[in-house]
Each structure stands twice: as C-alpha cells, then as structure tokens.
Amino acid sequence: MDRPDIPLNALRTFEVAMRQGSFTKAAIELRVTQAAVSHQIARLEDVLGTTLFQRTSQGLVATDEGRMLFPVLEYGFDAIARVLDRLDGRRDVEVLKIGVNTTFAVGWLMPRLEGFRASHPEVDVRISTNNNRVEILREGLDMAIRFGTGGWTGHEAIGLFDAPLSPLCSPELAAGLRDPGDLGQLTLLRSYRSAEWPGWFAVAGAPCPPALGPVFDSSIALAEMAAAGTGAALLPVRMFERHISERRLVQPFGFTVSAGRYYLAWPSDRPVTPAMASFSQWLSAHAGEVEADRESIEDRPDHLT
Known part of the structure; x- marks a missing residue:
C-alpha cells in the first residue's frame, strides 16, 4: 500500500521543534499554539509509522528516528530558502550560524573576523556566544568553537590551538x-x-x-x-x-x-555546506599561524613583572 503524502507543514513543524527542543518554543517561532505543534507532530508520526519524540520529565528527547530525520530536513529547508532568495532577486549569500566560546570570540576571533568577511562576501556569518556549553542542533547552529579535549560524540572536530x-x-x-x-x-x-x-x-x-x-x-x-x-x-x-x-x-x-584546546566542531551527520568549508579552511589557516608562533606571550619577558 502506498504511503500517504507527507504534509510539508508537519515536516517543518518537526524541524523547528527539534531545533528548539520544545513544543512551546516551536509554537512561538511558528506563531501557532502549542496544541497545533503537538497535532502536526502526531500527524507526522502517524504517517511515518514511527515515534519521533519521547516525552519525559526532562522535556523532549528525540528518538533515533527523529535524530536521523532532523539534519536532512534542516539542510533541505535551508537549501530551499537559499534558492527562493535567489529567485527573489537577492544576492546569493549563504548564512553561517556559529556558536563561539565567549573568551575565544572576544580575545581572538572578533579582531580577525573582518578579514574573513572581506575575502568571503558570499557568507553571512552570524555569531552566537556562549560559556562553552552549546548544543549545536538544538540551538540551530551550523558549527561551534569549543574549548576542551575534543572527542564529542556525534561530532566532527578540528583542533585549532592550545590555550595554556x-x-x-x-x-x-x-x-x-x-x-x-x-x-x-x-x-x-x-x-x-x-x-x-x-x-x-x-x-x-x-x-x-x-x-x-x-x-x-x-x-x-x-x-x-x-x-x-x-x-x-x-x-x-x-x-x-x-x-x-x-x-x-x-x-x-x-x-x-x-x-585543553580550542576546536571547531559540527554534527557528523550534517552535510558540509560551501560556507562551512570556507570558514573551516580560513580558521584552520589562521590557527596554524598561531601554532607556528612558538614565541607565545607567556614566554615573553616584557610581559612579566
């Protein structure tokens, strides 16, 4: 028996709910009621014949099926938005949303970011700062710069440099x-x-x-x-x-x-977009310059009492 047509609105509602991690927050973004969000999710689960969310005392927890579906939908909706922008006569700009450890953002990235923007005008970088606690998927980000030891489950990570x-x-x-x-x-x-x-x-x-x-x-x-x-x-x-x-x-x-080290990380199952690739290459090149400069500030006598 053929599967019933999957409603696009239900797919969109699921993508927003997954990204927000809450039916309430999804309802705010979509400007509908929480009941409407619940109805669309239930409708999608019924059509697909699978459960996408577990409702727990800690809030929504995505099932394996939900986690598998989300990155595909997110990438697809972003791609649709980019094409619609082009058809609407807008400049071909790709939005890149990055979560950045606040210390790294203020102390290293922001003074250099204009250089990336100048060399990559096709990328609209949007920075969201945090105190090293970030959930890339839930916060609707593409990538994140984090401090630690790397090895985050379900993520790819490129080491940038140490920060003694x-x-x-x-x-x-x-x-x-x-x-x-x-x-x-x-x-x-x-x-x-x-x-x-x-x-x-x-x-x-x-x-x-x-x-x-x-x-x-x-x-x-x-x-x-x-x-x-x-x-x-x-x-x-x-x-x-x-x-x-x-x-x-x-x-x-x-x-x-x-x-630890600073790392650039992104979900393993997320397709790497041109903007993500451009930023990763630029950041790695500049981080490599830092690593090559062994005369770090802690070894300079003029900075000591």
Missing part, C-alpha cells in the same frame, strides 16, 4: 609577588573547572593554597575581576593579549598548565 593557563592579576598585586607561593596571599578566582589551580601549582612546584574565591563560568568575568584588583585568575593568556599589552593585567610567572 597562567595566573593573571593587576599590576598593583603583581608588584608584591616574588615566587608562586606568594599567590597564597591573594584571593584565587576560580572557574567551574576545580582542577585548574592545583594543576598550575604542581607545574610551578609550589603547594596549592585553599582556593576559596568566587567561582565564575566566564573567563571574561574572571579577567575583569582580576583587573579590578580582586585577586588572581587562572586564564588562557593568548586570549588576553590586549589586557596585558594595556597593562590592565600582568602575568607574574611564566609557568603554564594546559587544560
């Missing part, structure tokens, strides 16, 4: 530091990664004092607190070269500890 951590503080506080153990006199500002300070003190060969300072989920916030003289923050030095050159922050000791 070292204590940074205000010049006034740095003036009173003679050896790593002196940092115990200061408030040690912390990220949510609790092993970072003990790891740095181990490299520096000094006992780690109790880290009792406030915990932040943003390196940008840590840097601002450190620059204000609140304490010392363990930060990726490469991302704060401007703060150091302006003497808002000082790196009192040359010891560094590695906590």
Whole structure:
C-alpha cells in the first residue's frame, strides 16, 4: 500500500521543534499554539509509522528516528530558502550560524573576523556566544568553537590551538609577588573547572593554597575581576593579549598548565555546506599561524613583572 503524502507543514513543524527542543518554543517561532505543534507532530508520526519524540520529565528527547530525520530536513529547508532568495532577486549569500566560546570570540576571533568577511562576501556569518556549553542542533547552529579535549560524540572536530593557563592579576598585586607561593596571599578566582589551580601549582612546584574565591563560568568575568584588583585568575593568556599589552593585567610567572584546546566542531551527520568549508579552511589557516608562533606571550619577558 502506498504511503500517504507527507504534509510539508508537519515536516517543518518537526524541524523547528527539534531545533528548539520544545513544543512551546516551536509554537512561538511558528506563531501557532502549542496544541497545533503537538497535532502536526502526531500527524507526522502517524504517517511515518514511527515515534519521533519521547516525552519525559526532562522535556523532549528525540528518538533515533527523529535524530536521523532532523539534519536532512534542516539542510533541505535551508537549501530551499537559499534558492527562493535567489529567485527573489537577492544576492546569493549563504548564512553561517556559529556558536563561539565567549573568551575565544572576544580575545581572538572578533579582531580577525573582518578579514574573513572581506575575502568571503558570499557568507553571512552570524555569531552566537556562549560559556562553552552549546548544543549545536538544538540551538540551530551550523558549527561551534569549543574549548576542551575534543572527542564529542556525534561530532566532527578540528583542533585549532592550545590555550595554556597562567595566573593573571593587576599590576598593583603583581608588584608584591616574588615566587608562586606568594599567590597564597591573594584571593584565587576560580572557574567551574576545580582542577585548574592545583594543576598550575604542581607545574610551578609550589603547594596549592585553599582556593576559596568566587567561582565564575566566564573567563571574561574572571579577567575583569582580576583587573579590578580582586585577586588572581587562572586564564588562557593568548586570549588576553590586549589586557596585558594595556597593562590592565600582568602575568607574574611564566609557568603554564594546559587544560585543553580550542576546536571547531559540527554534527557528523550534517552535510558540509560551501560556507562551512570556507570558514573551516580560513580558521584552520589562521590557527596554524598561531601554532607556528612558538614565541607565545607567556614566554615573553616584557610581559612579566
């Protein structure tokens, strides 16, 4: 028996619900009621003869069938939109949505992004910043720049460069530091990664004092607190070269500890578009220049007290 025609509106509703991770948010985007979204999803499941979502106490959870269908639909709807734009007489521009770790965006990407835009006017880059917690599919992104160790399940990832951590503080506080153990006199500002300070003190060969300072989920916030003289923050030095050159922050000791790398990641089952390929090649080339420059900021005497 032939399968009934699959309603396009139901497919579109599923794509939005999957991307938003919520029937309520999907209803807002589509400007319909939540009941209408539920009806379209139920209709699609009935036609396909399979379940696309599991409703749990934690919210919507896509089934294997739902996860298989979503990237195909998302790519298809994006392709349709691009063709319609061309038929409508608009410039042939491909939108590229990228989630970026805020520290990387402010400290490295944004000063260089104009170079990409100048060389690739056919790509409309849209940046969404985050504190390294990102769900590419759910947030409707194409790619994401993340910090960590790589190996994210279901994703391809290209390593960009390391970002070693070292204590940074205000010049006034740095003036009173003679050896790593002196940092115990200061408030040690912390990220949510609790092993970072003990790891740095181990490299520096000094006992780690109790880290009792406030915990932040943003390196940008840590840097601002450190620059204000609140304490010392363990930060990726490469991302704060401007703060150091302006003497808002000082790196009192040359010891560094590695906590991971920056990566460009995207879902494994997503077709790579021309815009994604262009951005990946551009970013990899510039990241390679960083890796080739072994005279990193933490090794420059003029940046130390």
